[in-house]
Amino acid sequence: MSCSENDGNILMVSKEQLESSSTDEGSCSGSSTGGGTVNLKKGPWTTAEDALLISYVQKHGEGNWNAVQRHSGLLRCGKSCRLRWANHLRPHLKKGAFTTEEEQFIIQMHSKMGNRWARMAALLPGRTDNEIKNYWNTRVKRRSRAGLPLYPTKVNLQTSDENQLIQSATELSSGNQQNIGILPGTINGTLELRFLPHKANPGPPPYPPHFSDIPVTAMPSHGLGYYTRCFLNPQGDHAKQTWESETSFPGCHFGLKSMVPAFEDLSSLNSEPVYLNPGIGYPHDPDPESKKNLASFICPIPGNHALSNGNFSSSRLLPGAVKMELPSLQSTEADYNDWNTSASLFTSSYDAVDSYIQSPENVSVQSDCASPKNKGLLEDLVQESKAISIGKKQSLEKSFDDTMTGSSTVKLEDIRDPTSPFCLSAVSLFNECSAKQDKCAPNLPDFLRPDVLLGSGWFIGNSRSAIDSISGPLGENLREDLVPGPAGISSMASLESYPWTNMPRVCQMSELQ
DNA sequence: AACGGAAACAACCGCCGGTAA
DNA sequence: CTTACCGGCGGTTGTTTCCGT
Numbered sequence: 408m409s410c411s412e413n414d415g416n417i418l419m420v421s422k423e424q425l426e427s428s429s430t431d432e433g434s435c436s437g438s439s440t441g442g443g444t445v446n447l448k449k450g451p452w453t454t455a456e457d458a459l460l461i462s463y464v465q466k467h468g469e470g471n472w473n474a475v476q477r478h479s480g481l482l483r484c485g486k487s488c489r490l491r492w493a494n495h496l497r498p499h500l501k502k503g504a505f506t507t508e509e510e511q512f513i514i515q516m517h518s519k520m521g522n523r524w525a526r527m528a529a530l531l532p533g534r535t536d537n538e539i540k541n542y543w544n545t546r547v548k549r550r551s552r553a554g555l556p557l558y559p560t561k562v563n564l565q566t567s568d569e570n571q572l573i574q575s576a577t578e579l580s581s582g583n584q585q586n587i588g589i590l591p592g593t594i595n596g597t598l599e600l601r602f603l604p605h606k607a608n609p610g611p612p613p614y615p616p617h618f619s620d621i622p623v624t625a626m627p628s629h630g631l632g633y634y635t636r637c638f639l640n641p642q643g644d645h646a647k648q649t650w651e652s653e654t655s656f657p658g659c660h661f662g663l664k665s666m667v668p669a670f671e672d673l674s675s676l677n678s679e680p681v682y683l684n685p686g687i688g689y690p691h692d693p694d695p696e697s698k699k700n701l702a703s704f705i706c707p708i709p710g711n712h713a714l715s716n717g718n719f720s721s722s723r724l725l726p727g728a729v730k731m732e733l734p735s736l737q738s739t740e741a742d743y744n745d746w747n748t749s750a751s752l753f754t755s756s757y758d759a760v761d762s763y764i765q766s767p768e769n770v771s772v773q774s775d776c777a778s779p780k781n782k783g784l785l786e787d788l789v790q791e792s793k794a795i796s797i798g799k800k801q802s803l804e805k806s807f808d809d810t811m812t813g814s815s816t817v818k819l820e821d822i823r824d825p826t827s828p829f830c831l832s833a834v835s836l837f838n839e840c841s842a843k844q845d846k847c848a849p850n851l852p853d854f855l856r857p858d859v860l861l862g863s864g865w866f867i868g869n870s871r872s873a874i875d876s877i878s879g880p881l882g883e884n885l886r887e888d889l890v891p892g893p894a895g896i897s898s899m900a901s902l903e904s905y906p907w908t909n910m911p912r913v914c915q916m917s918e919l920q
Numbered sequence: 921a922a923c924g925g926a927a928a929c930a931a932c933c934g935c936c937g938g939t940a941a
Numbered sequence: 942c943t944t945a946c947c948g949g950c951g952g953t954t955g956t957t958t959c960c961g962t
Contacts, residue, residue, distance in 0.1 A: 451930070451956085473947070489948070490931070504928095525950055537930075540951075545927060552926095 448482040452491050456481060460488055461496055494535045501533030505542055513539055514546075518558050 448456075463479040469492065472485030481488065494500075505513070509531055516527045522543075524536035531539065550557055 449932075470948080486933090486948075487931075493949095494930075522951065536950075541927095541929060544952095549927085 447476075447484050447487075449487075452483075452495075456483065457491070457496055460491060463488075464492060464496070494537050499533055500535065505534070505538075509534065510542070513542060514558065517543060 452460075459479045459481045460475065460483075463475050463481070467474070467478065472489040475481055475485060475488045476483060483491070512531065513527060516523075516530065520526060522540070524540040524543075527539050528534050528536040547557060
């Protein structure tokens, strides 16, 4: 760090310091402003500074943030400027409390992606990664204090299905492959997504997509949230392909509606399969400048300022600049009412391969997020406790049965087209998973993955005490519900019940074996 | 009204990957 | 191929606001 703090929030940085700053971009450094000392301000931004920054961006566009200070006279480092712009000054930022849908979506996404705040933000129109992160951290704290599992029960339960899919993915590496599409159908009144031969998909042709990377990140420190990701990335330009939702969907109440049917719309699809496609919503457009085409296709809503002024977003929405969350290879199922459909539907739209959605549970419970404005937290917790108590056994058994009997409707072995992005991604996914595992616990395959941990029984030995530790305040019913039943279920419940103060990290988990 | 705790928000820090020189 | 720079991301911390007592 080349900055030294001085007088509160003014950093005195000598030219020598700046010039000698190496690759460490951790703090504000690298200003090449000529002449002696540069005072870089820290702390809260003033309106005057905001105005300077806005003015700069309007003139020069986003990017080149380190030049902001040079050109605008703003005494802020580039990173600070970028952050300020991204989190506060960008157009079409949505301020205020998260809606219930957004909250549910975040929970769902976190169960699949872990702490990929930026990626979640890319899927939540008008929301920033920082907002989501703050929301999540608050939630973690809250639920930790209440001794509740971080995720709704059924989100955890997805993990066994993920195992199944991962396993199926391995088969792809050697089997025949064929293009796939996604067919949401219905079973028992909920959406079900199935892979279909790609040719079966009507509508605009997708990009000739390829999935470029499926990195597997380290576990979140709280030990939950394995995920993978994969982007539809027809142009190979990672840096510029962030799909900035507020750019894409300004004016959308919930921007994803413009890409996928609204919840209420989807609920009406119960009796009819709906063809989705990996490229849904993203018509091929070879012209990188034709933003309007894409915009009108994705979100035919008037008043698309971002596109009309053509000046916004470092994460410009390029044609094909589609960030597509891909196979986290988990099914989704939640304890909640609307959550059952809505969140799952979200998921199905993003995670094209991640499309096994289980039947809903006929358990009427309240969302822990349902209360407006994030208030009524105690109520939420009480409700969730009740929900767990009432519905958990039922849900667990059903989900477990579905998993164990192979009722999953995603059959990756049927996906055999070598040109299929999903095939590639699935294989890559597996490879990367494997590679990552090797790093951490070479002889304990899969133990990087909480879902595998959940199903591995690693915790069984300690489960009773952990269950006791959290179920105590929640009553005996819950305790009983958490007590190991079938192996898979019990181990899942066990991790769910892992004491918050002692949540093992992944490698530690493997060592526990 | 004062106080304390929790929640929400804002900003900084360090690491990392991509890229150009 | 190496190095430096830039920008993005996620973690963390500090501050402010809200709310219950």
